[in-house]
Amino acid sequence: MALVARVRALLLPGSRLRGATLGRAANGGGAGARRALSHRVLVEADPAAGVAVVKFRNPPVNSLSLEMLTELGICLEKLENDKTVRGIVLTADRPGIFSAGLDLTEMCGRNPAHYAEFWKAVQELWLRLYQSNMALGAAINGTCPAGGCLLSLTCDYRILADNPKYTIGLNETQLGIFAPFWFKDTMVNTIGHRATERALQLGLLFTPAEALQVGLVDQVVPEDQVQSTALSVMSQWLAIPDHARQLTKTMMRKATVDQLLKHREADIQNFVSFISRDSIQKVLQVYLQKLRKKNH
Ligand SMILES: CC/C=C\CC(=O)SCCNC(=O)CCNC(=O)[C@H](O)C(C)(C)COP(=O)(O)OP(=O)(O)OC[C@H]1O[C@@H](n2cnc3c(N)ncnc32)[C@H](O)[C@@H]1OP(=O)(O)O
Numbered sequence: 001m002a003l004v005a006r007v008r009a010l011l012l013p014g015s016r017l018r019g020a021t022l023g024r025a026a027n028g029g030g031a032g033a034r035r036a037l038s039h040r041v042l043v044e045a046d047p048a049a050g051v052a053v054v055k056f057r058n059p060p061v062n063s064l065s066l067e068m069l070t071e072l073g074i075c076l077e078k079l080e081n082d083k084t085v086r087g088i089v090l091t092a093d094r095p096g097i098f099s100a101g102l103d104l105t106e107m108c109g110r111n112p113a114h115y116a117e118f119w120k121a122v123q124e125l126w127l128r129l130y131q132s133n134m135a136l137g138a139a140i141n142g143t144c145p146a147g148g149c150l151l152s153l154t155c156d157y158r159i160l161a162d163n164p165k166y167t168i169g170l171n172e173t174q175l176g177i178f179a180p181f182w183f184k185d186t187m188v189n190t191i192g193h194r195a196t197e198r199a200l201q202l203g204l205l206f207t208p209a210e211a212l213q214v215g216l217v218d219q220v221v222p223e224d225q226v227q228s229t230a231l232s233v234m235s236q237w238l239a240i241p242d243h244a245r246q247l248t249k250t251m252m253r254k255a256t257v258d259q260l261l262k263h264r265e266a267d268i269q270n271f272v273s274f275i276s277r278d279s280i281q282k283v284l285q286v287y288l289q290k291l292r293k294k295n296h
Contacts, residue, residue: 040068041075042093047084051234053139053227054079057093061100064147068103069121076128087238088132089230090151091139095161095223098140099148104291108284112272119271122147123264126182129154131257133246135237139230141223144168145205146175149216153186156237156249158217159230160208167205168216174203176283177274180267182260189256191215 036043045052054075056062064072079085092098106118129136129151138152140160149168152158160168170187172179179187179200187196195214198204208220221229237245260267274280 036075036078038071038075040071043075043079045079045082045085049231049235050084050086050238051089051231052079052082052085052087053089053091053231055091055093056099061097062092062142062148063100063103064122064125064151065103066106066118066121069118069125073121073125073128076125076132080128080132080134085134086242087135087137087234089137089139089227089234090155091227091230092142095141095226097142097148098138098144098166099151100143101146101148101150104284104288107275108281108288112276115272115275116268119268123182123260123267126150126154126186127257127260130186130253131250133242133249135234135245137230137234137237139226140166140168140217141226142166145171146179150183150186152217153190157219157230157233159219159221159226159233160211160217161223161226162208162220163223164207167207168211169203169205170200171203171205173201174205175287177280180271181263182256182267185256185259187216189253 034043034045034047036045040056040058042055042057043052044055054072056068056072058065058068062068076088079088102122107115110118132154136155138155138158140152140158142161143166144152144160145167146169149170152168160166170179170183172183184196184200187199191199191214199206199214199216206214206216208217211217212220219229219233275284
């Protein structure tokens with residue numbers, strides 16, 4: 001289902017998004033600051049600075065469910081159409097977990113049509129972020145595995161909180177699955193081929209010190225300074241004339257984007273046939289059960 005169709009479905013009677021205040025701006029915060037709220041995404045815009053802070057709030061772990069992907073997509077589209085916004089900082093509404101990555105329940109025990117719809121939504125969000133003309137920063141105020149790491153890698157820079165519990169990486173192989181080529185390419189574009197090969201094969205989750213060393217993040221700062229640092233770095237990116245920065249960004253990312261655009265349908269089919277395998281379903285069920293057992 002395309003984004004518009006998914007939005008319509010979310011707005012059907014009984015849907016949890018129905019009645020949400022998505023896009024409704026209310027005055028609050030500092031002079032000129034605006035807040036907009038959907039169920040799972042909070043936007044705090046500062047038109048004077050030209051920056052919006054987009055906060056994930058999909059408890060308990062900010063997993064990227066189909067609904068979360070859709071709401072995030074809508075929110076980013078609105079910001080792209082807002083002439084007062086030139087930069088976005090992605091962060092978690094509450095410190096602790098930036099995002100636990102793709103929602104495993106979307107990939108377990110469902111039918112092929114659902115897997116295809118979910119994967120298309122993942123592709124759409126990546127394309128929207130990776131091709132964004134805006135300057136994007138990630139204020140990583142919590143642990144950041146797999147799909148969470150991918151979100152941060154679409155940004156132009158990453159600031160990570162200095163807390164050894166907050167690890168970051170594409171850990172898919174640890175689950176018994178693997179990162180598709182465009183996840184891999186996004187990481188290669190950030191830390192290079194050799195470091196990516198090692199990180200992906202071993203499914204490494206890097207501590208802040210390791211992530212800084214390998215170049216996965218640009219700065220590690222005390223936990224209470226993550227957002228302020230991300231905003232201050234943003235002002236450097238926004239000091240560059242937009243057209244020059246945007247043309248450069250497009251040039252740097254075009255080959256990677258084109259690869260997915262060219263193989264989009266095949267990538268969906270690959271994902272569906274891989275994830276539908278009995279052996280993969282079993283591995284994911286075991287992983288989910290292990291996560292759940294901790295709490296019961
Ligand atoms: C082809 C590419 C495919 C996939 C790419 C991906 O993104 S796969 C997802 C990979 N993500 C992970 O491996 C992270 C898994 N989660 C964790 O390691 C921990 O949950 C985390 C994030 C460190 C937080 O730990 P914490 O102790 O704070 O929470 P807990 O583990 O108790 O989790 C709370 C409930 O959330 C459920 N949950 C966690 N992660 C996910 C997830 N990714 N998708 C769906 N659900 C998730 C967990 O089962 C708990 O559920 P509950 O029923 O409340 O026990």
